[in-house]
Amino acid sequence: MEELKLTEAVITDDLDILQMLREIGPGENGFHNNAFNLSEMEFSQWLQSQMDMAKGINLNPEYVPMTTYWLRRNGYPVGISKLRHYLNEALLKIGGHIGFCIRPTERGKGYANEILTRTLKLALQMGIKKVLLTCAIENTASWKTIENCGGVLEKTENGERYYWIELHLKSPMTS
Numbered sequence: 402m403e404e405l406k407l408t409e410a411v412i413t414d415d416l417d418i419l420q421m422l423r424e425i426g427p428g429e430n431g432f433h434n435n436a437f438n439l440s441e442m443e444f445s446q447w448l449q450s451q452m453d454m455a456k457g458i459n460l461n462p463e464y465v466p467m468t469t470y471w472l473r474r475n476g477y478p479v480g481i482s483k484l485r486h487y488l489n490e491a492l493l494k495i496g497g498h499i500g501f502c503i504r505p506t507e508r509g510k511g512y513a514n515e516i517l518t519r520t521l522k523l524a525l526q527m528g529i530k531k532v533l534l535t536c537a538i539e540n541t542a543s544w545k546t547i548e549n550c551g552g553v554l555e556k557t558e559n560g561e562r563y564y565w566i567e568l569h570l571k572s573p574m575t576s
Contacts, residue, residue, distance in 0.1 A: 407516065414471070465492065482502075482520040484499055530569075544564070
């Protein structure tokens with residue numbers, strides 16, 4: 402039986418996470434992965450920076466607190482999501498509250514819907530009631546996932562699609 406879990410990044414995460422980040426590469430379609438070329442030693446420092454970012458510690462002035470999560474299937478990492486705790490002007494233009502990516506060898510298996518649904522639940526638990534997601538116009542897989550999870554297209558602008566998802570205590574995203 403397949404067990405899926407979404408877990409927050411912690412300092413004790415194994416190198417299987419680093420292997421996934423390497424497979425994802427530098428990112429695509431607006432998803433940025435600055436950990437794809439880290440050494441094993443640098444990886445633990447990067448994990449600590451992710452934990453600090455979630456707590457708002459040592460943030461660059463243009464950043465907001467953000468929590469990083471892994472989607473694991475039976476312990477094996479298949480995806481990453483990033484949940485920004487609130488938006489600043491830059492994130493309103495591109496990025497939004499949530500970024501997500503599934504490792505290339507695991508795409509097309511429904512994990513994108515799963516990781517976004519679970520990350521939306523965590524956003525609601527944080528008190529976020531309306532979530533912005535942006536994606537490149539040509540990124541059909543992402544915008545279909547966003548629409549499947551309740552995203553309502555607000556506009557297309559500068560090569561990006563802008564979606565809002567309203568979160569409710571009794572919505573399909575929280576049941």
